[in-house]
Amino acid sequence: MYAELSLVVMVASLLVGGWCLVSAARERWLGAGQVVALAALELVLLAQAVAATVRMVGGERPDQFGTFIGYLATSVAVLPLATLLSFMERTRWGSVIAGVAAIVVAVLTLRLRQVWVPA
Amino acid sequence: MSTEVEPRTAVNAGPGRVLIGLYGLFALSAGVRAGFQIASRFDQAPAAYLLSAVAAAIYLVAMLGLIRGGRGGQRLALVCCAFELAGVLVVGTASLVAADVFPDETVWSFYGRGYGFVPLVLPVLGLIWLTHVRPTAHS
Numbered sequence: 187m188y189a190e191l192s193l194v195v196m197v198a199s200l201l202v203g204g205w206c207l208v209s210a211a212r213e214r215w216l217g218a219g220q221v222v223a224l225a226a227l228e229l230v231l232l233a234q235a236v237a238a239t240v241r242m243v244g245g246e247r248p249d250q251f252g253t254f255i256g257y258l259a260t261s262v263a264v265l266p267l268a269t270l271l272s273f274m275e276r277t278r279w280g281s282v283i284a285g286v287a288a289i290v291v292a293v294l295t296l297r298l299r300q301v302w303v304p305a
Numbered sequence: 306m307s308t309e310v311e312p313r314t315a316v317n318a319g320p321g322r323v324l325i326g327l328y329g330l331f332a333l334s335a336g337v338r339a340g341f342q343i344a345s346r347f348d349q350a351p352a353a354y355l356l357s358a359v360a361a362a363i364y365l366v367a368m369l370g371l372i373r374g375g376r377g378g379q380r381l382a383l384v385c386c387a388f389e390l391a392g393v394l395v396v397g398t399a400s401l402v403a404a405d406v407f408p409d410e411t412v413w414s415f416y417g418r419g420y421g422f423v424p425l426v427l428p429v430l431g432l433i434w435l436t437h438v439r440p441t442a443h444s
């Protein structure tokens with residue numbers, strides 16, 4: 187885990203999540219900008235997962251290895267699945283799905299930071 | 306079946322789809338966690354780990370009921386939500402009163418504190434949705 191990168195991920199996912207929830211409050215489904223933001227966020231999450239994997243392959247081990255792997259896998263899976271669900275629900279509730287998913291990503295990243303416990 | 310029009314405001318649309326996502330997430334996380342704990346150190350706290358597995362199963366069945374929709378799916382999900390609320394209240398209270406029974410935390414310990422109290426809120430949201438939605442009667 188890279189502390190700076192994960193901090194960026196957390197802030198970005200909270201911003202994207204908040205943006206989606208604004209649409210939900212205005213009774214709208216996601217716009218193109220939000221879909222692009224979700225895709226960009228997913229790319230950063232993939233980068234984070236690859237970076238963490240490289241460090242683990244390099245011999246570093248998080249304190250709770252199994253838990254860390256679980257959170258890491260979930261962190262890259264949540265947004266694609268939620269976006270798929272959101273596209274099936276093109277109402278304000280689709281925006282809620284995307285918004286909640288992005289906030290879940292922020293929480294997962296926080297847990298990843300805690301579980302890693304840098305040596 | 307094939308000639309019938311799918312009801313728009315069904316159990317599995319609108320807020321129902323938000324619930325499907327949340328239940329899916331919790332089924333996955335509780336399930337993976339329980340599986341991992343049971344496989345790696347079952348003898349340490351068998352009751353807690355089995356309880357986690359039960360919780361994961363309930364989340365999964367609730368999600369399937371929500372996805373299926375219709376009267377049957379609604380009833381199934383309703384039973385799951387009620388069981389879940391009872392579970393989180395009983396286990397939450399038990400973990401406070403008799404901490405030694407649950408040495409390792411489960412999804413429902415301390416009313417779901419380890420999961421931001423979502424396990425306590427989720428069945429309430431589920432019950433609200435499932436008791437308010439009226440699936441368009443067809444068949």
